[in-house]
Amino acid sequence: MSDPIPTLHVVHVAVHTPVHSGVGVPLSYTHSHPLPPGTLVRVPLGTRQLLGVVWPAPQDAAPPPEHAKLRAIEAVMQGLPALDTTWQRLVSFAARYYQRSVGEIAMAGLPPALRDMTAEQLAKRLQPPKPKKPSKKGAAATAAAAQQAVDNCLEPSQDHSESIALSAEQQSVFSQIIQNPGPFLLYGSTGSGKTEVYMRVVQQALEASPQAQALVMVPEINLTPQLQERFESRFMPMFGAQAVVSMHSGMTDVQRLKSWLAAHTGAARIVLGTRMSIFASLPGLKVIVVDEEHDPSYKQQEGARYSARDLALWRGHACQAQVILGSATPSLESWHASEPASSGGPARYLRLHMPSRIGAGALPRVRLVDMSQQPKKTVFSQPLLEAITERVQRGEQSLILLNRRGFAPVLYCADCNWKSDCPHCSAHQVFHKGDRTLRCHHCGYTQRVPHACPSCGNPDILPLGKGTEQLQEELERLLRNVQRPDGQPARVSRIDADTTKLKGALQEQLALVHSGEVDVLVGTQMVAKGHDFRRITLVAAVQPDGALFSSDFRAPERLFCLLMQAAGRAGRDAAYVSDQGSQPEMWVQSFEPQHSVFAALRQHDYPAFAAQQLRERQDAGMPPYAFQALVRADARTQETAQAFLRAATDAARQGQLPCLDDVFVYPPIPMAMQRVANVERAQMLIEAADRRALQRFLHAWQPWLHWVRGQPQHKGVVRWLVDVDPLSL
Template sequence: MPLPPDSASPSPDSAPVFRVQVAVHTPVHSGVGGLLTYTHTTALPPGTLVRVPLGNRELLGVVWDSPADAEPVPNAQLKPVRSVLDGLPPLDARWRRLVAFAAQYYQRSLGEIALTGLPPALKDMTAEQLARRLAPKSKKLSKKAQAALDAQAVADAAAPAPALPPTIALSAEQQGVCAQMDQHPGPFLLYGATGSGKTEVYMQRVQQALLAATDTGFPTQALVMVPEINLTPQLLERFTARFAPQFGPQAVVSMHSGMTNPQRLKSWLAAHTGQARVLLGTRMAVFASLPGLQVIVVDEEHDPSYKQQEGARYSARDLAVWRARSQGAQVILGSATPSLESWHASEPADSGGPGRYLRLHMPSRIGAAELPRVRLVDMRQQPRKAVFSPPLIAAITERVQRGEQALVLLNRRGFAPVLFCADCNWKSDCPHCSAHQVFHKGDRTLRCHHCGFTQRVPHACPECGNPDILPLGKGTEQLEEELERLLRNVQRPDGNPARVGRIDADTTRLKGALEQQLDQVHSGEIDVLVGTQMVAKGHDFRRITLVAAVQPDGALFSSDFRAPERLFCLLMQAAGRAGRDGSYVAAQDSRPEMWVQTQDPEHMVFQALRQHDYPRFAQRQLREREDAGMPPFAFQALVRADARTQEAAQDFLRAASDAARQGELPHLDDVFLYPPIPMAMQRVADVERAQMLIEATDRRALQRFLHAWQPWLHWVRGQPQHKSLVRWLVDVDPQSL
């Protein structure tokens, strides 16, 4: 029905005006988290991208389904849609269902999640700019060149479609799991040893999905997710080599935060329009628009990187499972060390488990490759203050002299975690965080790895003037330097001296640096590689036959109940880098090894690692968690508060807890609210941080309580006594406490 004229409406003799519900990016703590109503001269279909005014800004928004209980808004308060990005097909209903579920489950605003799933470059584009971006680029050709192109087009049309490259012959275990995937809808937990050929199983399932017929008129698509950026290049290369000959050079695209905004926009548009058949990406890719999605692969599903730690704190792994179920697609979670949540979910019902996932097992490596033998070095029996035990150095020396490679793992970058003055006990603390500044010897700086504050290394102690300030602890820089010293007289088979390299966040800051360094490892230019966890998983190093973990014990004393699980997974993944090429190991007449230097070799983590016995480790950990009432046998959420003082942050959390009790919220009796405490990293960038844990044995009860609590949290935030609060947020299913 036409609207009467007002300041935001057309004149009486103009076309009818329609109300439009639009999702825009408004943080949940702003109090404006729902759909906003605008007007337009046409009834825009849901999923249409539009630009709308909000205050003094113009934002990108997504036209949404109007809620059934929407109340009329006075016409004078409605503003018109500024422009419509009509060059793009609307985002489909399945994508909008995913966004709506994520917003509700993770307690965020609908628009925040919706705009998180769109490329940044699109958010600032006008309709005209997008039209130019989508317009086919053409250049004027000579008559001769045009005639040649026309002739080639005729020849291409007459030629048969190229066949897919021949696939690798599958092992009996690979054939078995593929057969089970044909007979079962999933979800699947593919529990395969490192080097067992999980990637080839992924490619087989993707190939089958891409060749399947569809009645939607849209080409079938696949989403393949990896936990970290550094794993995308080699996987992208393999998928492109497999599928580009059949589906075209643009059939496989990637999406991750290391790409430029134009690159991410190009990949997103290719996926949204169906030009891209396979999208390979990190956690952000779970929100990509893939109208023909048929299969989702979550590689290294145990990795905590799948949980977003800023803004909307979603779990991409869990959303992938939900999205697959919602869209009728298959989802495969793959890992040699599954998360305990996924392992528990795959326990068969006849064994007392929930049986939500189908567990598929591939225990053997491809070919003649064998899992590395694990050696535990008791550092209590080694020379005091030794970084490397003599037996380990002897083993590395032997490998280098035979032309093999070694990997040394220490999950701490820099030269030393802290500088220390023995005279006055001064330490290189960060002035803005409750953390030490890490000593980086390469550029003689002290850096905080939390806020980024950097300063030059002082020539003497700032407190007492003592010139003899010492580094405490070890970092990858120090390990690299020590290995260069210890191996300076060791020669490779060609007579050249041994070469030591390092890969961590410091050496890979520049664009292309990671790919260049990985190429040096693959080509054999580096004999001993020192690295953090970024090289301990997913990489297929064919000549590495020895892996050594230095100082892994710190994780055993963490207050986080997930610390043993993460350490075990890291060490198992690192061990999996050794001896992956069975034919190479056999030709060298060698056996792959994993060395672990520890002060506590009897610890159950190391004993299970020694036997490569993940089921034993998981069984014990799950039993302990069940006895303690911890996930996956309970469900958690954190309310986190940042303020200028720790007292103000905790006061807000206490007031929020009191409001929940006074408001008699639903399911209050089914949840337990712990008292607020400082976070483990209490101060970051001069902001004090506190948290309050909420726990329940029923997921639905926790969700309903959190949903009812949201208005109270906004109300408490608006009270005068909490003006010094910087921000607050709810973190559902937190991965660190």
């Protein structure tokens, strides 16, 4: 009698399928027994073996045809708890809303090291490390360390929440958060103590349940270390050495895997991270904080173009976690959502206000300099230079903001009008004087600075415009005879992407600023937000006018937020300012000092600025009063890219897609940065007054986009993508 044939079970698995494959749903495999959704498995796909996540079977899933030969799951990743239902729902929603495949989003939420591991490697990784035998020489030190660890473990009985007394505003806000479900928009001026409120809310949630976890997001990697230090010093004595972990792209694959495992298993109670951390597996999630919620860094600009801020709101609702959006300059979408509905109904977010700085510190006085009244080619106006000099002589620090790195944006020949254009992009190569190179900041193409004009041979090629490198050099020249109180010459430092390439370089430079060894700091936006510089009493924006006349309707909002955040770096330590007998100042050099952006900045009046911008957007039918998506196409020629987009529009009309009458499809145009790395780029804007109508249309359009892409006349298209809720046009 022959052995019975074992029953095979069909299992649906989400794997990372190419975006242009048209396969956006989980694939079917077989296994000897059913596997619960959320289980990690290794599966074959083509000639490769990939990590996948077992996914719930669709409600309308039909059994595979009898003749279908399904491939078997290669291995089950044993030892890990399954990813929970809430995480699966988050991935499904993100894939559906941002028009991507479930597998792509799911794999983006897992650490790279885990995606590349075999089941055997994972099992070995999950084994507890064998304790090392201490040498005789280090035995005494080890014993002392062990005793110290025991002593530290006894410390948590102390009430750490009393280490910092809350101000009346902080206490009021904290009480409202505890008493309401949220979501909340915490609108607090720079230096008002928003971080302490976050920490109190997190502490309250973690103490209420031993399984509770919190996610705290920041927009920039460089803001993570200082926040991590504060959270570790507060919470590690209370909840253990593994209580706080970080997640961001600056970590190694091994570090990210370790943090992910700690969060997934519940060992980590608090995760601090950038936008990628929104997909962290946190089975006990009770609090989500999105600090500097207005920052565009929360929007992913490659691959799946999701907004971590918006997903945080969805995830908080799905798992009944409190969500706190915090900013001194909220995004206009969040500000609008925190106002009562036009129908008189309640606002979608509860707005909480903390207008005062901790320690009664005053916001800086804003001083505008009309550059049209200054001599031509002036970089630093005389009044600003005198103010910086005065600060140096008193031992105070100044911050000079210019959001453009390098020495000059372009080299120029006056004889033949040659410019240092990038041969691969629609952009100039930026002149970097330090290493005498021309560098494209879009494709990375780098070459040496020519000794003469490549076009006409003129040896006098000149830099046009200013970058942070040139500002540093100019300040060092202007302040060469200025002395600090200790008699030493003034010290000028620069922090931007060029000076912080090496590991640890940013922390070293920030330490010099905090210690007072730097008198004038020149930097880009990376130093204009989130940092707590105690000795800075003057901030200056030297060339902010470019954003005032941008074609992007969001440009004024971004400029105002950047300047307000930069102003917030001045005068944060009220006691220091008082002891110095100083007054914090924000200087703005502009050829348009009467612009409404600067008028609101002068009064530190974000509500007035927001009201004016929202009126303009409502009149123009722009977000948040409308909803947008971009379809972008990359091709070898601009004509090919635009032809694909036109054909896609024609296909939508011929297919009579649902909600076609409720959306407006604009004609395709070249992107602002038309060519990058020898690839031409075009885009097409889709707009609708109703979010659901836009989503229904995009979902129905996806198969047609794939069909159009597959036609022979569109083989020149390199790739296409849909960007829902774009931040730049």
